[in-house]
Amino acid sequence: xxxxxxxxxxxxxxxxxxxxxxxxxxxxxxxxxxxxxxxxxxxxxxxxxxxxxxxxxxxxxxxxxxxxxxxxxxxxxxxxxxxxxxxxxxxxxxxxxxxxxxxxxxx
Amino acid sequence: xxxxxxxxxxxxxxxxxxxxxxxxxxxxxxxxxxxxxxxxxxxxxxxxxxxxxxxxxxxxxxxxxxxxxxxxxxxxxxxxxxxxxxxxxxxxxxxxxxxxxxxxxxxxxxxxxxxxxxxxxxx
Numbered sequence: 001x002x003x004x005x006x007x008x009x010x011x012x013x014x015x016x017x018x019x020x021x022x023x024x025x026x027x028x029x030x031x032x033x034x035x036x037x038x039x040x041x042x043x044x045x046x047x048x049x050x051x052x053x054x055x056x057x058x059x060x061x062x063x064x065x066x067x068x069x070x071x072x073x074x075x076x077x078x079x080x081x082x083x084x085x086x087x088x089x090x091x092x093x094x095x096x097x098x099x100x101x102x103x104x105x106x107x
Numbered sequence: 108x109x110x111x112x113x114x115x116x117x118x119x120x121x122x123x124x125x126x127x128x129x130x131x132x133x134x135x136x137x138x139x140x141x142x143x144x145x146x147x148x149x150x151x152x153x154x155x156x157x158x159x160x161x162x163x164x165x166x167x168x169x170x171x172x173x174x175x176x177x178x179x180x181x182x183x184x185x186x187x188x189x190x191x192x193x194x195x196x197x198x199x200x201x202x203x204x205x206x207x208x209x210x211x212x213x214x215x216x217x218x219x220x221x222x223x224x225x226x227x228x229x230x
Binding site: 001031032034036038043045046048049050053055056087089091094095096097098099100101 | 135144146153154155156159167170171203205213214215216217218220221222223
């Protein structure tokens, strides 16, 4: 089973600044990588799929990059509504695993 | 408009079998490339993928839970059912169903989710 490791576990950033979240796969997943945002009491929301394609309605300040085993989610200028938990998730060979999440908190 | 909604018992006893139903609208599970999956999240913990069923009735399961899970669909009712046997308190979680579709050259990610249903396992 492919293991997804996210870092850091918690990231403290001030509003207006850039946030960079990392995700590493234990083996190559090509570009089969998605990112989700989850706020307390809510279902996750798809942000990025195919490693770099924004889902419908996702603001341009969210961007994804990477392929193979190393991936990054960048939020260019943090808004108050962006403070949440972020998960990466791989889909490869009909197996889907999530990372343990990065909590993005206000500094 | 795509919607999904989970339903099932809020409380089950240890060793019992859990049956959850996902009722969806706005798409058809008979459309090529369309799939529905179950994902769970214990309180305060990360998401865990459980199972997926595709348009062709192929089924895929989490390696660690496959002996306990069964996923099925009723295309005419727009429903997907998950059963999990031998429930344990560690299975206490919010259970979500979500849609994913496979295009000719891309995979959507889980693009629509239900609101989730909390299942507590306790005697």
